[in-house]
C-alpha cells in the first residue's frame with residue numbers, strides 16, 4: 001500500500017521528531033497537539049522551542065489543534081502522548097477512524113488496570129485496525145540532530161512493518177522489523193525503571209564496574225519478568241531491549257535517568273519531576289511493575305529497591321549495594337537455572 005499521509009498525535013519531543021522524519025521523507029505529516037502557540041510556531045517558524053529547542057523542522061510539517069484535521073483519512077496514526085493519557089486521547093477520535101487506517105504506538109508505558117501495554121489499549125479501542133509499536137534506543141534530541149540511530153517496528157501485520165520501514169528510514173534512521181509486539185513493547189516500558197536506578201548510581205559517583213553490573217542485572221531482572229509474563233525474553237537481545245536499556249541507563253538526555261540522578265543527589269521525587277518538566281514514564285511503570293512482581297512472586301530486587309527510594313525515601317545507595325547481599329544467583333538464568341546453582 002505505502003504511506004502517503006500520516007497523523008502524529010502528541011506535540012512532545014518524540015512526536016515532533018517522528019513527524020519531522022516523515023515530512024523529510026515526503027510524507028504529508030500532520031501533528032496534532034493541544035497547545036495552539038506550539039502549533040503556530042511549528043506552522044510559521046518551523047520550530048518546537050518547548051520540546052526540541054534550536055531544531056529547524058521541515059517546513060512541510062503541519063501542526064493542528066483540530067483532531068479531525070490530523071486523523072481523518074491518514075494512512076497511519078502515530079500515538080505519541082504519555083501513557084496515562086493514551087486511552088482518553090485515542091478514544092476521543094475513534095469515531096473518525098476507518099478500519100484500514102493503521103495505528104502505531106511510540107509510547108513506552110503501562111496502563112495499570114489490567115497491566116496493559118499501549119498497543120493493547122489501542123487494540124481495545126480499535127479492534128479492527130492494523131496496530132504496531134515503534135520502540136528502540138531513540139533519544140529524541142539526538143535524532144533531531146540527525147545523529148545515527150536504529151529502531152524497531154513491531155507488528156503482526158507484515159504490510160504495516162514494511163510500510164513503516166519505508167516511511168521512516170533515512171540516512172540517519174534505520175528501522176528494523178519484529179513480529180513480537182509484546183516483547184518489543186515490554187522492553188521499552190521496563191527499561192525506564194532501570195534508567196532511574198542508573199541515575200542513582202551516577203549521582204552517587206559509583207564506579208564503571210558498578211554501572212555495568214547494574215545494567216546487566218537489569219537485563220536479567222527484565223528477562224525474568226518477561227518470562228513470568230509469558231513473553232519471549234530473546235527479544236530483549238535486540239535494539240528495543242538491550243539497545244534501549246543501554247542508552248537510557250547511560251545518557252543524561254534520558255528523562256528517567258535524570259529523575260534517578262536528582263533523587264541520588266538527595267532531591268525528593270516531587271522536586272525531580274517538577275524540575276524535569278517532561279514525562280518520565282518509569283516512575284509510574286515502577287509502581288505497576290512492583291505491584292505485579294509482588295502479586296506474582298517474581299524476584300526483582302532492583303525494582304523493589306528503587307520503589308523504596310522513590311516512594312518511601314530510602315537511601316538510593318542501598319539499591320546497588322543490595323545486589324551484593326542477595327542470595328547466590330546465576331549469571332544467565334536461562335543457561336543455568338536457579339535450582340541448578
Ligand SMILES: NC(=O)C1=CN([C@@H]2O[C@H](COP(=O)(O)OP(=O)(O)OC[C@H]3O[C@@H](n4cnc5c(N)ncnc54)[C@H](OP(=O)(O)O)[C@@H]3O)[C@@H](O)[C@H]2O)C=CC1
Pocket residue numbers: 010011012013014015016033034035051080081082083085089106107108109138139140141277278279281
Ligand atoms: N523523548 C524521547 O526521547 C522518546 C520518548 N518516547 C516515548 O514517547 C512518549 C511521549 O514522549 P515525549 O514526546 O518524549 O513526551 P514529552 O514529555 O516530550 O511530551 C508529551 C507531549 O504529550 C502531550 N500530552 C500530554 N498529555 C496529553 C493529553 N492528555 N492530551 C494531549 N496531549 C497530551 C504534551 O502536551 P503539552 O505540552 O500540552 O503538555 C506534549 O506535547 C512517552 O511514552 C515516551 O516514553 C519514546 C522514544 C523516545
Ligand SMILES: O=C(CO)COP(=O)(O)O
Pocket residue numbers: 108136137138139140192195244247248253254255256257279280281
Ligand atoms: O525512550 C527513550 C529513549 O529510547 C527516552 O527515554 P526517556 O523517556 O528516559 O527520556
